[in-house]
Amino acid sequence: MQSKLPSQAEYVIVGGGIIGLSIAYHLTRLGHRDVLLLERDQLTCGTTWHAAGLVTQLRASENMAKLAQYTAGLFRELEQVTGQHTGFRQCGSITVAATPARLEELKRGASMGRSFGLDVEIIDAAEAKRRVPLLDVSDVLGAAWIASDGKTNPVDTARAFATGARQGGAKVLERTPVTRILVEKGRIAGVETAEGVVRTEKVVICAGMWTRTLAADLDWTVPLHAAEHFYVVTEAISGLLPDTPTVRDLDACFYAKEDAGKLLVGFFEPKGKPWGMEGIPSEFSFESLPDDLDHMEPHLINAMRRMPALADVGLQLNFNGPESFTPDNRFLLGPAPDIAGLYVASGFNSCGIESSGGAGKVMADWMSTGMPTADYWEMDVRRAMPFQRNRRYLRDRTGEAVGLLYALHWPHKSPMTARNVRVSPLHDRLAAAGANFGEAAGWERAQWFGYPGMPASGHATFARDDWFRASGAEHEAARSGVALFDQTSFAHLLVQGRDALAFLQRLSTNNIDAPVGRVVYTPWLNDRGGMESDVTIARTSENEFLVVTAAVQRIRDLAWLRTHAKEAGHVFVTDVSSGYTCLSVMGPRSRELLMRVSPADFSEAAFPFATAREIEIGYGMALAFRMTFVGELGWELHIPTEQALGVYDALIVAGRDLNLQHAGYVALNTLRLEAGYRDWGADVSDEDTPIEAGLGFTIAWDKGEDFIGRATLESQRGQIPHRRLVQLAAPRAVPLMFGTEPVWRNGSLVGYLRSAGFGHTLGCGIGMGYLHCASGVSAKWLSEGDFEIEIASQRHAAIASLRPFYDSNRTRVKGELRKAEDLIAPELLMARSKK
Structure with a gap:
């Protein structure tokens, strides 16, 4: 009862x-x-x-x-x-690779697993066959073996x-x-x-x-x-032992596990079958869906090729049941x-x-x-963005999401379905200029721009292919001339009211009580001192502030503001993101370009760093921030959406003889890595304090108001952190780094890269990662260690530093036009020159 x-x-x-x-x-x-x-x-x-x-x-x-x-x-x-x-049995798992790209992915995955304390061993085809005799390994190049995996x-x-x-x-x-x-x-x-x-x-x-x-x-x-998920269960197979490892062939889209002396073989096909768009019946319980042998058969044939015994045994069960997938x-x-x-x-x-x-x-x-x-x-x-509960969007994306589980996880890869939901007003202009688009929070964003005749691609590869050369040229343009980034995906949150300043002071580590027309970069902390977000705040009037944050943080940051505003008195929070297009003009010739399209005074004296000012530009107006995320002189132009096309066209015309280059988010990432700028969600998160993240300069210890998380920071103040975000470079490594690569010091694992890319100015792979040392991660500890970065299961010599490897004194940001090559850290130049 x-x-x-x-x-x-x-x-x-x-x-x-x-x-x-x-x-x-x-x-x-x-x-x-x-x-x-x-x-x-x-x-x-x-x-x-x-x-x-x-x-x-x-x-x-x-x-x-x-x-x-x-x-x-x-x-x-x-x-x-x-x-x-429970029926749990630790039988291990084997994932086979029959293509070089899949083998490299497995090797990178093995390195990543070591970062997280998981023992992943790359084995050859013969060893895979020894562990699972049912396998045909005639075309297998290698496999990943995880002894601690199992089934239940x-x-x-x-x-x-x-x-x-x-x-x-x-x-x-x-x-x-x-x-x-x-x-x-x-x-x-x-x-x-x-x-x-x-x-x-x-x-x-x-x-x-x-x-x-x-x-x-x-x-x-x-x-x-929901999507339909298919598997079959064979009749009993003689000699099949309970401890037979689970098998995956990701390119063949199937997995197989021993099940009471039989094989259960399931599929994650490239084109899945969404189910239940009109709603899941409330009475749906312990039910299966209709068979679809035509849909499943090509993948079953692939499984038979990999495990020939499947062709000689009958099927006891042909099952189809729904499972939930996210975009x-x-x-x-x-x-x-x-x-x-x-x-x-x-x-x-x-x-x-x-x-x-x-x-x-x-x-x-x-x-x-x-x-x-x-x-x-x-x-x-x-x-999740509000539009993502749209059922048509979910249906179309889910058809692809099923197969993405087993698809190659190329760098910078985005789904191909349910796209063009959120586009900049400049989207068509950028497409005509050769943009290769990726997706972030539903936004179409240029990853890189192809040269004439270069085929469009939805992802990068592990190699130095066309995408690498194209984004490298954009990187160079930002360092030597002027580059234009469309950053319309920024979220814009307006905070107003007579208590707005006190409210933002309570949330922010930095001092927001700046003069009208100033911009402040600040973390927002939780009670344990972790960074809930990092934002840019422009004071646009005595009681009005414009908060600019990343696209993916929009809902999170809006909720953070609204939650705390409930007890903050006379404060109003409004999401005004759709009202702005953002164009970032970056590079040593950015001032020259802007002077051609605006009568504003962009001189160092009139428009210093961290200034926000409304300017005339083209035939329109824009709120210009003197800010940068690439380590160069530059401005962000926050433009009313309806005026964006005119401003963009004016910049393009004015920049022709300056060799103005479009640039995308891959170049933005490599530029900011060289300059040591942190990326929330990659390098910093809600479990990282500003002191651990090397952002101590954002803490206004002497401001009159208290701020959330201060007590935790006070306990770290003046101490050498045991865990610290460090810049790392692999001066002579040929394989590219993309993040999660393990970092070794004197043969011991001390951390892994949170983010990584290729520094085209530095001429080598670079990244950032939290390193650990019980006695403190100090400059001395870094200089006395022999560091290596593990890329695709191979270790490469590395150097580590608490300071950026490019322009650590921020001379270019200040408008001092020293040559970029003269701003590379001497220790990196020395490491690059060694044979």
């Missing part, structure tokens, strides 16, 4: 799949007893029951890998802790979480669908069911395929869509931006089982304390 529905609970979990059950389990492990889980039908009835149960730990980032690593470790002990059988029974594992949660005091109720989530005055008030209302202040939605609709009813964007193949975790106490954990892209333990722990900690325990930004639901 089911327990009676309580009238209130401390925590309510909506959904009884493995994710919701894991959260319930972990909340009780934290000591919370008043936990209520509500399942609309029976536990695991949505997706969990038909999941393949693979447990794989190599993921795209450190914290995603940690989720999977924690899960694998938990599965090893969960049965013992709860007394419930999803239903039994979910039941173990349920058992553990109940043992800890949680109440788990089946056949109790939540019909409505109640919100009062901007915060959670409870949930409504057919049996009554449960009052609560903390709710997490773990409803899988139904989550988008539940959230949309609250005007909250949680973008996911960028990342999970959706975290708080609703505008509803206090409401959270989500959904959209696991066929990785829910292997991430369930970690996701459950993360969400339990987050709900319990109000803060994540680490940087989960790439999985944070606040990265």
Whole structure:
């Protein structure tokens, strides 16, 4: 008999799949007893029951890998802790490569895994065959072997979480669908069911395929869509052992695992089949979808080529069931931006089982304390843009998202479907100029510009191909002449009111009480001193400030402002992003170009660095910031959107004899890396303090007002950080770096690169990463160490510095036109000259 529905609970979990059950389990492990889980039908009835149960730990980032690593470790002990059988077996996994590009990706992945403490071994074809005799390795160039990977029974594992949660005091109720989530005055008030209302202040939605609709009813964007997922189960195969490693052939789009003496073979095809666009029926439970052998057959044939035994054994089951996918193949975790106490954990892209333990722990900690325990930004639901709950967009993107799981993960790659949602008014002009576009937060942004006859490409390669040469030319233009960047994707947030200054002083480490017409760069911190964001704030009048932030941070930063504004008095926050186009004019000849199109005085005396001024330009007006993200003299032009085309055309005409070059975001990245500028979300995050990140200059210790996070910074003040963001260069390495490469000092792993690229001015690969030393990461410790960067499983000599390798004194930013080659750090020049 089911327990009676309580009238209130401390925590309510909506959904009884493995994710919701894991959260319930972990909340009780934290000591919370008043936990209520509500399942609309029976536990695991949505997706969990038909999941393949693979447990794989190599993921795209450190914290995603940690989720999977924690899960694998938990599965090893969960049965013992709860007394419930899980079926977990650590059998290892093999991923084969039959092309050079795939092998390089595996080698880079192996290096990345070492960064995160995961042992990934690159083996040859013969060793792969020895471990899995069923494989045909005649065309295999190599493989990745992870001994600690495994498999589990999803239903039994979910039941173990349920058992553990109940043992800890949680109440788990089946056949109790939540019909409505109640919100009062901007915060959670409870949930409504057919049996009554449960009052609560903390709710997490773990409803899988139904989550988008539940959230949309609250005007909250949680973008996911169901897609059909196909697998087959063979008849018994003689000699197939339970410890047979899981096999993946990503180019052939299939995986295979031993399942009770049979093979379960599943597919992630390049063109998937979205399902349920009109909504998922509420009664859909333990159901499969119709077979589609025509759709699956080409991939099954590929699997037979790789594992010939499949052709000689019958199929016992041909299965098709729905799973949820997100537009960028990342999970959706975290708080609703505008509803206090409401959270989500959904959209696991066929990785829910292997991430369930970690996701459950993360969400339990987050709900319990109000803060994540680490940087989960790439999985944070606040990265989602409002338009992304559009069902047509989700359907079209999901058809591609299925295959992107196994597609080659080229650098700077963006999806090809559901594009051109958000475009700059200059989009057609840029396309005509040869722009190769990528996507960020739905924006079409120029990655690089091709030369005449160069074919358009949606991604870079691992090699120094056309994209490398094109972006290198743009990089050089910004260093030697003048380059034009379209940065319309910037978010613009207007803060107004008589208490606006005090409000922003409370949020900011830097001193915002600057004269009207000044621009201030500042971090915003959380209570533990981590950087929730970093923004540029222009004081446009006594009680008005324009906050400029990155496109992907728009919803997060807007929520941060609005949340804190509720208790800030006379403060108004308005998103005015659509009103602005931003053109950045950068390079030593930027002043000369602007003087041709504007009567404003751009001299050093009249327009110093960090000045904001409205100027006439072309036939229009613009708010010009004397700022730079490339380490050169330059201005950002924030232009009313309707005037952008005219201003752009005027700049192009005026810049012809100056050899004005269009430039994209790849060049922007390599330029800022040379100059040592930090990128939030890559180099800095909500677990990094400004002191650790080398941004101590942004802390106004002597300003009268207190600011959030100051107490933590005071404890680090004057200390040498044990963990510190460091500039690194590989002077003679031929392979390119893209980030996540391990960093070794005297043979010991001390960190990895958060971001990386090729410094065309420096002539070598460069990056930034946090290095660790118990006695402190000092200049002396760096100078006395022998450093190496591991690229694609090979180590290359490196040098490390606390200062940028290019123009560390910011002479070019100040308008002093010394030659770029004279501004390269001497230690880098010396390292480059060694044989």
